[in-house]
Amino acid sequence: MFHVGGARSALYNWAVARQAGGTFVLRVEDTDTARNKPEWTDGIINALAAIGIHEDDPAFEGPYFQSHNAARHMEAGLRLYDADRAYYCDCTRQQLRERTGSEHLGYDGHCRERALTPDEGRALRFRTPDEGETVVTDLVRGTPAFPNSAIEDFVLARGDGSPVFLIANVVDDLDEGITLVVRGEEHLSNTPKQQLLWEALGAEPPRWAHLPVIVNEKRQKLSKRRDKVALEDYLADGFLPEAMVNYLMLLGWGPGGDREILPYEEMEQLFRLEDVNTSPAFFDVKKLTAFNGEYIRALAPEQFAAACAPWLIAPHAPWAPEEFDTALFEAAAPLAQTRLTVLSEITACVDFLFLTEPVRExxxxxxxxxxxxxxxxxxxxxxxxxxxxxxxxxxxxxxxxxxxxxxxxxxxxxxxxxxxxxxxxxxxxxxxxxxxxxxxxxxxxxxxxxxxxxxxxxxx
Structure with missing residues (x-):
């Protein structure tokens, strides 16, 4: 399912791309076969379309599939090895634990000078510079600096030869001409490693923008295990896509002034990554619901009736199809429209009109x-x-x-x-x-x- 945080990131990317006359690139990172199914890709494309990001738009490019580029990922890793920017390592996790006395310490550089050649079971590690620091230029967070001494020699390819996320991402960004990466702040810790890879491959890193984490009412990061986080779930409950877009755009950014409810086209023109906050963004379902009520009341009568249609038939409706009276609903619709906060409420709102006996609470x-x-x-x-x-x-x-x-x-x-x-x-x-x-x-x-x-x- 499409996480509301991913939806927010997509909308911010979309706004910047369209402002600049650029391209929004959809890449499906499908190298983890256990988490890769074609219908899930379709779900992403459909969810993006629901919030106004359509694959037939000139600003949309993709989807690209990371698994299709595996050879290029490995080629880049070998190029770094040939340039002595990477080396092979045969250390096991148990050996590292015995040497460091902990499972949580980073790699200790044991194989740095062993000059191991490629072989089965040997991982390829990046040779992080010993001195200096890596400065990330971030449009949201300024210029955070990361001491290179705190960055371990990270893995580029596993012992079976398969490239890992870090190098795959960098190579794909290079191949796809990515100039700006807008993503959640949980990826900030990866950024100095990726930036080092960009530089080692002889390319200028993209601009970065790391968005504030989205939290629930307890100020805990939104979690799919604990919170309702799927965009599709909100749409299925009767939240209008336009209301979701409006609310998601405000999770970390504001248009200025007192206005909060305004069309996406206007927000797109006003949006600036430099104006995004760094503080956690509270996903306030009550506020979202209030937004949705405003959008419902703003619908034209025929739009409202059409939007309610899914909740007037099975499995949502408790009445038989022949019991539904379209003319009666159209007469009741203006009365209901002023009262709904989510479209799914329409069923209980009008069921007494179509049932032989009312549902008695x-x-x-x-x-x-x-x-x-x-x-x-x-x-x-x-x-x-x-x-x-x-x-x-x-x-x-x-x-x-x-x-x-x-x-x-x-x-x-x-x-x-x-x-x-x-x-x-x-x-x-x-x-x-x-x-x-x-x-x-x-x-x-x-x-x-x-x-x-x-x-x-x-x-x-």
Missing amino acids: EGSWNKAMKPGADALLRDARTALTTTIWQADELKAALVTVGERHGLKLGKAQAPIRVALTGRTVGLPLFESMELLGRERVLARLDAAREELATRAQAPS
Whole structure:
């Protein structure tokens, strides 16, 4: 699944590429065969498309597959070996542990001067300079410096001859003409090693930009084991892609001023990597949900109806297809649009219109059906038998019924709402009654009274 952090990185890359008239390169790093399936690549492409990054756009290039370039990776490693910038090592992890007394210390350089030749089981290691420091020019973080003495002689190719991530990345970047790398800050520790490889291969490193880590409400880094992190999961729950894009762009950056909700096209023009913060970015689901509600309310009626469509059919909808009435939904849609924060809420919002009997929430029933509810439902039924069937007339009738029982409208309508919709909250009651029609309203009031009588006779 596509991590929201990856989505944010992609959007930042996309904005910079399009600003500069450059190219956004999608590379699938598929050298780990256990984590490589074609459908996962399709998932990445589909997720990118959902947030507006389309492979048919002139600014999009790829996907390239790292596994297709393995020969070039190894060729670069051998070139470094021939130039004495790398050497072969036959140390095992057990030997290193015995020499250092720890599993956590880096490589101790034991094979640096042994002049081992290539052979099975021998890893190829980069010869890190003994002195000086490697300075990374980072558009977000300035110029962090890394003492070379703290950088171990890292592996370029394993004992079986397969190249590792570091050299594969550098060679692919070189071959694909990468001039800017925008990624999460967890990769910053790799950057001095990659920069050393760029320089050793005789090329100028790209510009770097390491984005702030995204954290949850406990200020812990978002984790797929603990948090909801997949872009697809949010979209499946009814978050609009436009709202997700808007919110993701603000995880570490802001357009300035008080505005936060604005179209991507405008954010793209305003975005600057130099303005990205270094502080952790809090993924606030409540704020995202509020954003989404704003975007839902801004939809044109036909857009809203189309966006709701997936939640109006199986497996989301609890009604049979033949029970769904398109015209009735279109009449209810404007009432629902002002209340939804995620599109998936539409099912529960309108289900009372299409089900023979409403879904009765036990908590709502117990909350609304207090002593005196039966008498109120009885009088409401009597009043509604002859009331003109328009929302304002229905409201006036129930105001009168409520006053007769010493109740303000808010209290008086609670048992009626639950009788008709099964819930204490939902669409405006009187407009809902108008949509349901007199016959169904009266039948549900009768059914609620029968249920009250049944419960009253049940043994306690």
